[in-house]
Amino acid sequence: MIVKQAELRSNLKKYFDLAYDGDTVIVPRRENKNVIIISEREYNDLKRESRMMAYGSRLTSASSTEDPVPSNASYTATTDLRTDNMHRLDVFASFKQGWNGNSAAPLDRKVIEKVREILIHQEIQPEIFPSATGTIEFEYSNSRRDFMGIEIGAGTKAEVFIVFYNGHEITENIDADSTSINERVKRFYE
Amino acid sequence: MNDHFEKNEKLYRAICPPEVAALYWKRDGSLSYRAFADPKGLSVDRGYDRSDAEVVDSMKKRLKGMIARVYVRTCLEVGATVKYLPSAKNPYHSEIHGSENEKLLSKHQCFYLAGKTTVL
Structure with missing residues (x-):
């Protein structure tokens, strides 16, 4: 809706409430210096979308060979999560000392190849993230809004961290192999 | 500036x-909690008396990436410790630790902080 400044000034609460409830309040000003009032929720959604466009789908090339993420570390996200994860692992493998901006060591090649082998056999693909602890995290969320992370490192066990929608948390260890992880993931989605 | 942090x-x-x-971006636009796991201590700049814009301007001169903001009280709510550790190059440098004796934040702490973080 379009609201003049004088009207807005006289009924500030009314228009703030409308914006809070989801309306977009446009306030025209001279020389096209218009402003728009929206709720914080809507603003955050817009920021999130903007971030996704800026960061989420494309990794750009680094500018210097001294950079902790070298210039060949680029990939484009695809709709196929398995393919995407394989590309992400290639990027993880290119990390050099200090890749997180705070002296993290490069990820162990053996961990990366172990994760690659596990991912090939995963029926439900996770989103994967590197950790400065030298491990790789698989992350899942289900329709109940529970969260599950599975942390895989050099050891034979993987640590499972679950946060249920009600805030309750559990941590457990499972074998760090594709069969055990597949089974645990299936249970999470049941 | 000293080693006392107000909750706000x-x-x-x-x-x-x-x-x-x-x-570290998830497909739903949120941040993975692993972004907060650092065994060497989670380096941060304290705001002290500066505005968001001033801090971001200052950090962007030194660092390329994105700037995430979290309140001291959020750290304290999950038992994390905030330490003021100024360096010659950065008088605002501080670190968030899991506890007095452990630099690495627990998964519970990382998850909580990630959920309460605002990206600027």
Whole structure:
């Protein structure tokens, strides 16, 4: 809706409430210096979308060979999560000392190849993230809004961290192999 | 500036370089909690008496990536410790630790902080 400044000034609460409830309040000003009032929720959604466009789908090339993420570390996200994860692992493998901006060591090649082998056999693909602890995290969320992370490192066990929608948390260890992880993931989605 | 932090003080974490910052975004637009796991202590800049814009300007001169903001009180709510550790190059440098004796934040702490973080 379009609201003049004088009207807005006289009924500030009314228009703030409308914006809070989801309306977009446009306030025209001279020389096209218009402003728009929206709720914080809507603003955050817009920021999130903007971030996704800026960061989420494309990794750009680094500018210097001294950079902790070298210039060949680029990939484009695809709709196929398995393919995407394989590309992400290639990027993880290119990390050099200090890749997180705070002296993290490069990820162990053996961990990366172990994760690659596990991912090939995963029926439900996770989103994967590197950790400065030298491990790789698989992350899942289900329709109940529970969260599950599975942390895989050099050891034979993987640590499972679950946060249920009600805030309750559990941590457990499972074998760090594709069969055990597949089974645990299936249970999470049941 | 001393080692006392008000609960309302803001802390700023640069997630960088940009290529790595991108890796921490989930498909739903939220941030992975692993971005907060650092066994060497989670380096942050304290806001002290500066505005968000001033801090971001200052950090962007030194770092490329994205700047995430979290309140001291949020850290305290999960038992984390905030330490003021100024360096010659950065008088605002501080670190968030899991406890007095452990630098690495627990998964519970990382998850909580990630959920309460605002990206600027």
